[in-house]
Amino acid sequence: MKCLVHFVSLLSSAAVVIHGLPTDNPDLVSRQTNPLNPFLSIITNLAPVNLLVDGAAGDLTNLEGLLVPIVGGTNQTDLATGKPCAQITIIFARGTTEPGNMGVFAGPQLVQAVKNALPGASINVQGVEYAASIQGYLAGGGSDGTMSMSNFINQALQACPQTKIVMSGYSQGGQVVHNTAKALDANTMAKINSVVIFGDPQSQTPVTGAQGKTLIICHPDDNICSDGDLILPAHLTYGFNSPQAGEFVGKMANGTTVGRK
Ligand SMILES: *[C@@H]1O[C@H](CO)[C@@H](O)[C@H](O)[C@H]1NC(C)=O
Ligand SMILES: *[C@@H]1O[C@H](CO)[C@@H](O)[C@H](O)[C@H]1NC(C)=O
Numbered sequence: 469m470k471c472l473v474h475f476v477s478l479l480s481s482a483a484v485v486i487h488g489l490p491t492d493n494p495d496l497v498s499r500q501t502n503p504l505n506p507f508l509s510i511i512t513n514l515a516p517v518n519l520l521v522d523g524a525a526g527d528l529t530n531l532e533g534l535l536v537p538i539v540g541g542t543n544q545t546d547l548a549t550g551k552p553c554a555q556i557t558i559i560f561a562r563g564t565t566e567p568g569n570m571g572v573f574a575g576p577q578l579v580q581a582v583k584n585a586l587p588g589a590s591i592n593v594q595g596v597e598y599a600a601s602i603q604g605y606l607a608g609g610g611s612d613g614t615m616s617m618s619n620f621i622n623q624a625l626q627a628c629p630q631t632k633i634v635m636s637g638y639s640q641g642g643q644v645v646h647n648t649a650k651a652l653d654a655n656t657m658a659k660i661n662s663v664v665i666f667g668d669p670q671s672q673t674p675v676t677g678a679q680g681k682t683l684i685i686c687h688p689d690d691n692i693c694s695d696g697d698l699i700l701p702a703h704l705t706y707g708f709n710s711p712q713a714g715e716f717v718g719k720m721a722n723g724t725t726v727g728r729k
Contacts, residue, residue, distance in 0.1 A: 538572075543570065544594055547624055554589075557633050558592070558593045564600050575595065577710035592631070598615075608643055637666075642665040667687070685713065687705070
């Protein structure tokens with residue numbers, strides 16, 4: 469049942485968090501200059517609580533407030549403001565209660581990673597405009613998110629038929645990606661260049677119409693990925709997976725063959 473969101477033991481030391489990280493990329497954790505290090509230390513220093521959904525939302529909001537100035541880029545509106553066409557268009561749906569339209573846990577890191585993987589490419593970024601409410605999560609993804617993501621995809625394809633669209637989301641944003649892929653017609657989905665989901669509550673379900681171009685990243689001990697109701701540190705650390713995601717998006721955009729996922 470999903471009516472409780474326990475916010476379990478975030479204090480329980482960095483070891484727990486690092487346990488949830490992929491070990492095949494140790495330099496991500498050790499590099500002192502990595503901007504993700506203050507991000508990790510804030511997550512690991514948050515006091516533990518075990519609360520009903522409203523209380524957990526309050527604590528998440530506090531944590532997110534601390535992270536906003538560190539990660540930056542929590543609001544991205546390139547499509548809404550009608551920026552000229554870019555080679556790449558990233559449309560990203562944030563997780564429940566996250567600030568801005570990109571959030572702090574995965575969206576800004578994905579954008580930076582795509583920039584790194586495609587040096588010199590022009591990139592437009594648009595956050596999905598939706599409430600990202602707890603009710604939306606419990607309903608399997610806010611329908612306002614599906615509406616917004618569908619509209620932005622259609623807008624981008626119409627205005628910029630050559631742009632390579634990246635559909636992405638984190639947590640409830642993953643539900644939004646799944647729901648949008650179901651709502652769009654097959655012809656539109658065929659034009660999407662790549663799909664990336666972090667901490668996907670529907671990780672066992674393929675994204676409709678996106679076979680061979682989808683990357684779903686779930687930490688083994690992320691309870692949300694197994695349709696659970698616990699928000700564990702492993703659910704809050706997908707920023708560390710951004711290089712893998714950026715590489716995937718970059719390869720798809722370059723037309724490089726990428727193994728199926
Ligand atoms: C995002 O932009 C909106 C509208 O301009 C603003 O109200 C909000 O404070 C911004 N949020 C963040 C986290 O920067
Ligand atoms: C994509 O192609 C560009 C230009 O050749 C190259 O610089 C970049 O490394 C490639 N990125 C990936 C992820 O393959």
